[in-house]
Amino acid sequence: MHPELMLMLLADARLPVAGHTQSGTAEAALANGLTAYDVPSYLRTRLRSVTLVEAGTAVVARHRAQVGEPLADVDVAWAARTPSGALRQSSRGQGRALRRLAERLWPDALAPVGELRTPSRAAVLGAVSGYLGLGSGSLARLVGYDDVQTVCAAVLKLAPLDPAVATGWVAGALPEIAALAAEVADLKTPDQIPAVGCPQIEAWAEAHAVTSRRLFRA
Amino acid sequence: MPDHPDRHEHAPHAHPDRALRLGVCGPVGTGKSSLIALLCRELASSLGLAVVTNDIYTDEDARYLRSAGVLAPDRIRAVETGACPHTAIRDDITANLLAIEELEEQYDDLDLVMVESGGDNLTATFSPALVDAQVFVLDVAGGGDVARKGGPGIERADLLIVNKTDLAPYVGVDVAQMVTDATAVRADRPVIGLSRSDRASIDALLAWVRSVLDSHRAGTLVPRDPGPMARHVHAHQH
Numbered sequence: 001m002h003p004e005l006m007l008m009l010l011a012d013a014r015l016p017v018a019g020h021t022q023s024g025t026a027e028a029a030l031a032n033g034l035t036a037y038d039v040p041s042y043l044r045t046r047l048r049s050v051t052l053v054e055a056g057t058a059v060v061a062r063h064r065a066q067v068g069e070p071l072a073d074v075d076v077a078w079a080a081r082t083p084s085g086a087l088r089q090s091s092r093g094q095g096r097a098l099r100r101l102a103e104r105l106w107p108d109a110l111a112p113v114g115e116l117r118t119p120s121r122a123a124v125l126g127a128v129s130g131y132l133g134l135g136s137g138s139l140a141r142l143v144g145y146d147d148v149q150t151v152c153a154a155v156l157k158l159a160p161l162d163p164a165v166a167t168g169w170v171a172g173a174l175p176e177i178a179a180l181a182a183e184v185a186d187l188k189t190p191d192q193i194p195a196v197g198c199p200q201i202e203a204w205a206e207a208h209a210v211t212s213r214r215l216f217r218a
Numbered sequence: 219m220p221d222h223p224d225r226h227e228h229a230p231h232a233h234p235d236r237a238l239r240l241g242v243c244g245p246v247g248t249g250k251s252s253l254i255a256l257l258c259r260e261l262a263s264s265l266g267l268a269v270v271t272n273d274i275y276t277d278e279d280a281r282y283l284r285s286a287g288v289l290a291p292d293r294i295r296a297v298e299t300g301a302c303p304h305t306a307i308r309d310d311i312t313a314n315l316l317a318i319e320e321l322e323e324q325y326d327d328l329d330l331v332m333v334e335s336g337g338d339n340l341t342a343t344f345s346p347a348l349v350d351a352q353v354f355v356l357d358v359a360g361g362g363d364v365a366r367k368g369g370p371g372i373e374r375a376d377l378l379i380v381n382k383t384d385l386a387p388y389v390g391v392d393v394a395q396m397v398t399d400a401t402a403v404r405a406d407r408p409v410i411g412l413s414r415s416d417r418a419s420i421d422a423l424l425a426w427v428r429s430v431l432d433s434h435r436a437g438t439l440v441p442r443d444p445g446p447m448a449r450h451v452h453a454h455q456h
Contacts, residue, residue: 018312020300097312157301213275217298217313 006132010125011142013149017097022090023154023216024147025201028208036159039166043148043173047180049198053081054091054122055143056184056193059136061126063188065112075116075123077190082120084202086209090218094121102128137185144177145170154216233350234437237266237328238430239318241344243307243371244355246337249381251279253355254332256414258288260424265431266327268293270317272306272336279334295321303336308446311348330431340369346441351430354444356400357381362391365400373403374444377410377426384413 013019024046026034034042057078064071082088098121102109109131113119122143129139152166187193205218242250251271258267267289271279277296284291295317299306306313318331333349335342344352354375356364359382365372372378378400386393393411400409408426412419433439 014310016310016312018306018310018316020302020305020310021298021313022300093316096316100312100316154300212277212281214298215275216300 001133003133003135003138007134007138007142010129010132010134011145013153015101017094017101018217019146019150021217022094022150023158023218024151025087025205025208025218026151026154027158027214027216028204028211029201030155030158031211032204032207036155036161039151039155040169040172043151043169044176045198046147046151046201047144047173047176049196050082050087050201051144051147052180052184052194052196053078054120054147055140055180056187057081057120057122058126058129058139058143059184059187060190060193061112061123062130062134062136062139063126065127065130068112070115071112071119071123071127072115074126074190074193075120077193078120078122081193081195081197083197084205086205086218087202088120089209090205091120091122092118093217095119095124098124098128106131135185136187137181140181140184141177144180145174148173148177158215232434232437232439234435236322237268237331238351238434238439239331239333239349240427240430241307241333241335241349241352242355243335243338243342243344243352243375244379245340245360248337248355248357248360249379250334250337250355251282252414253353253379253381253412254334255283255286255288256420257332257423257427258283258286260420261330261427262289265329266325268318268321268325268328268331269295269334270314270321270331271296271334272299272303272314273334274299274301274303274336293321293325299336303338304342307333307335307342307344307348309345311345314348330427340364340367340371341446343371343375343444343446346443350434350439350441351376352444353377353379355379355381358383358386358391358393358396359389362396362399365396366403368403370444370446372400374407374442376430376442377408378404379423380409380411382413383411383419384415 061071061074064074079088109128112127113123148170152169156166244250254269273279280294280296283294297313297317352375354371380396383393397409397411410422
């Protein structure tokens with residue numbers, strides 16, 4: 001199968017992995033003072049911090065899966081670089097959703113994460129991507145693109161505006177996504193995964209996890 | 219029409235070894251949460267129960283059920299729908315399935331898992347891939363003509379509840395007529411006029427739930443999609 005088609009499949013919001021329950025912490029950010037005007041810089045901040053960690057983790061997981069080495073320490077490296085428990089829990093929930101889909105469609109892809117009880121989304125996505133023949137650059141761009149679309153789609157629900165404006169934000173973020181991919185595409189080992197936290201996003205994610213007025217899971 | 223090879227054995231989607239998954243949907247305010255609380259009160263002593271809620275704001279319904287004290291708080295889980303309550307029960311049911319599977323992993327005594335939809339409009343019904351059977355809830359206060367208007371849940375949910383019948387005199391609704399109208403659009407599917415002050419109606423509801431549970435355990439329950447679409451009507455005889 002052409003890897004480009006597989007990439008489209010995985011990047012499609014219609015993939016049944018509960019993507020509609022995610023806001024990329026945008027709901028908490030808007031609740032705490034971020035405005036729609038700030039969204040482009042919020043996207044950029046994510047692509048240089050939490051999303052960079054996720055993309056780097058996915059690329060290393062993909063490499064490990066392809067050479068048949070274990071992923072446990074990749075997931076540990078990701079967890080060490082994701083200090084917010086709420087963000088880790090959210091990622092593990094998404095990992096479970098993707099694993100559930102892969103169990104039906106590509107069960108052999110899951111062998112590398114079989115030993116992990118609750119793998120991160122990055123670990124599962126890395127394993128699945130390697131199995132489906134996606135290159136590491138494509139995988140990194142997928143992680144970045146999905147993050148940007150997740151935030152923009154959630155903002156459209158939370159603070160509605162002309163959807164062309166939101167798609168303009170996505171288009172405007174594409175060079176930054178490409179830069180992220182260039183930074184992590186060649187990573188091979190867990191110690192190379194970028195360790196770039198974003199305390200403000202982490203604090204928002206923590207606050208969101210304990211509010212009882214959520215629309216989005218995270 | 220070709221015969222399905224397994225039709226005479228277990229139904230294609232039957233899972234008699236796991237808990238029955240019962241969906242409860244219907245418009246906002248018709249009494250879905252109270253219906254679930256009622257079922258918990260009546261059934262908790264004889265069945266292993268759990269509940270998954272899909273409210274607008276995370277855990278409004280879950281908190282109501284927890285505060286009602288009818289079930290251990292940890293057996294009531296809330297699913298966020300990202301402002302897409304319809305999607306979460308119909309086209310991407312993943313979040314709900316994961317919540318149910320987590321409950322099944324943690325509690326090995328489950329007989330019945332109830333899934334409450336976020337209060338949606340008349341068109342929202344559960345995917346048969348998510349629930350084995352579903353109840354659609356209307357109430358008399360919503361108006362006596364709602365049942366006659368029809369819609370997928372009203373016409374084809376496995377059970378239609380016309381709730382709060384005790385309020386009928388105060389809102390000028392003829393319950394018997396509303397139930398007759400509902401029955402007319404539902405062919406032979408059951409309708410129950412329910413009030414928590416009417417013991418006979420509660421017993422009828424419990425009998426229905428137990429009969430569905432029996433057919434689920436026997437492997438003969440076929441989850442049916444009420445569908446989002448209007449019933450297909452042939453313009454002419456073939």
